[in-house]
Amino acid sequence: MAPPAGGAIVRMYRIGHGDCFLLAFGGDSKPVHVLIDCGYKPGSPGFLKSTPDDVVADIRAVTNDKIDIAIITHEHQDHVNAITKKRFDGLKVDEVWFAWTESREDKLAKRLRKKYGDNVRALVAASNRLAASDPAQARRISELIALEIGGEMEATPTRIAAAGTMAAEGGSDNKRSMQVLRGCSSKDPRCIYPHKEIIALPGAKSVRVFALGPPYDEDLLEDLDPHDGEGFPKHGLTGGSIAPSFAAAVNQNGKSGDAGSPFSARHSIQLERISRDAAVSRWFKAHYGTGAGKVGTHDDEIPSASKFRRIDNDWLLAAEHLALAMGNDTNNASLVLAFELGKGGKVLLFAGDAQRGNWASWAAKPFKDGEGEVEVRELLGRTVLYKTGHHGSHNATLTGNEMSKVPNLAWLGRGRYAGEFTAMITAVRKWADGKAGWDHPLKAIKTALMERCGGRVFQTDTDFARMSKHDEASDRSWNAFQQCASGNNLYFDYRIDPD
Structure with missing residues (x-):
């Protein structure tokens, strides 16, 4: 990875369904290496069985065990779980960058972590209760919880039950991976706030870094799905407003008599009262018991104790909505960075898994640049590389046009940069669609x-040799791309020359 002076090489590892990028910038005296995330979903195949061990070994060989900047965009399994003590032992990192949400002093960050812990506890409780009555649904919820808990084992309800409490208290495998990365540096991690400053990349001061997200705004962090006109056609479930009320219900501690119920005590009859009050017991069995109940004189009259009148554990099925919403909350807290190759030069956009509210915040205000300003619309127009958000999912890339108020795909790669605009998608389609249903x-x-x-x-799952020119591309631009790109079983390399 020998980057051109003033330019960069981006290595996209084919680690499976997950993100791991090594960037090499032309530095002041030597290449500057930046690692962005290092994780994958267990069970998602790498290309031709490349492994996390292979990936980390390559990172260490390229950098000679010295990374200048290591960045974690957010604490999801498929972005951090390949970072283990064994693999990273002896590797040195000069600086570690996290989003401001990882700050140990910030009050909003603390409140968000409290909410996160409550939601993890709710999901683990729901998964445990569903394990007997609906094992398929329990496993589905476990797969979603696994993003929050982390690790390199595939999710099962048993594993989730064992790890859930620790995860809720901040002891997840994801946190341990981030702690391993912290331990590789002698400096405290740098928690990045959006729009605060333009960061000169240490060792390559011609490269400037613009932090666009996550927004320091709780409402925007909870704004997950595209608004009207902003989304591509999609299918599937998304999180909704049911999440907070569900979490509150399943997390009841029993002191108010509401334990395990979606309703308050004044709208409920506790089982203890039914068992000790003969009149209530008879009424309950007649209308909500397990028997068929009496049928009236009309043929179409519904039995008084029909099963549909009891919700039993059915309300727990809302746990999937909470799991999706919680995962999206974490995604939307992604650290989003734009790397500029020289003042006014080409831009590499790494969006993590940022979703609607994160995107909407990017252009909230310009960046101060000495006596002048850098408008985000103009900055994004110079994008020549876009790390596609969240494996290309429906709510992590917005659509619109160049005049839209909210940043979207049309804002990227405008004018003379359009002929070089390139995207990277970290996805294994067959695995995601078949096993995870994503x-x-x-x-x-x-x-x-x-x-x-x-x-x-x-x-990730498409060999370089199978890539082909689209009708929209000129022969000249395609030939230039071919000269800058290469690939093998372990990674793709892409060279970006300076203007």
């Missing part, structure tokens, strides 16, 4: 990227 990448987003990029779209 629509990654969304067909409409992949199609839009192929058109905008003229076919210059890297995807």
Whole structure:
């Protein structure tokens, strides 16, 4: 990885369904290496069985065991779980960067972590209670919880039950991976706030870093799905307003008599009262018991004790909505960074898994640049590389046009940068669709990227030799791309030359 002076090489590791990027910038005296995330979903295949061990070994060989900047965009399993003490032992990191949400002093960050812990506890409790009555649903919830708990084992209800309490208290495998990375540096982690400053990349001061997200705004962090006109056609469940009330219900401690119920005590009859009060017991069995109940004189009259009148554990099925919402909350707290190759030069956009509220915040205000300003719309227009958000999912890339108020795909790679605009999608489609049921990448987003990029779209599960020019691309731009790109079983390399 020998980057051109003033330029960069981006290595996208084919680790499976997850993110791991090593960037090499032309530095002041030597290449500057930046690692962005290092994780994968257990069970998602790497290309031709490349392993996390292979990936980390390559990172260590390229950097000679010295990374200048290591960045974690957010604490999800598929972004951090390949960071283990064994793999990273002896590796040195000069600086570690996290989002401001990891700050140990920030009051909003503390409140968000409290909410996060409550939601993890609720989901683990729901998964435990569903394990006997609906094992398939319990496993589905476990797979979603696994993003929050982390580790390199595939999710099962048993594993989630054992790890859930520790995760809720901040002892997840994800946190341990982040702690391993902290331990590789002698400096405290740098917690990055958006729009605060333009950061000169240490060792490569011509490279400037713009932190666009996550927003320091709780409402925007909870704004997960595209608004009208902002989303690509999609399918599937999303989190909704049911999440907070569900979490409160399943987390009841029993002191108010509401334990395990979606309703308050004044709208409930506790089982203890039914068992000790003969009149109540008879009434309950007649109308809500397990028997068929009496049928009236009309043929179409419903039995008085029909099963549909009892919700039993059915309300716990809302746990999937909470799990999705919680996962999206974490995604939306992604650290979003734009790397500028020289003042006014090309831009590499790494969006993590940022979702609607994060995107909407990017252009909230310009960046101060000495006596002048840098407008985000103009900055994004110079984007030549877009790390596609959240494996190409429906709510992590917005659509619109260049005049839209909210940043979207049309803002990226404008004018003379359009002929070089390239995307990277960290997705294994067959695994995501077949095993996890995730629509990654969304067909409409992949199609839009192929058109905008003229076919210059890297995807984890697609060999470099199978990439082909789209009708929108000129022969000249495609040939230039071919000269800058290469790939093998372990990674793709892409060279970006300076202006």
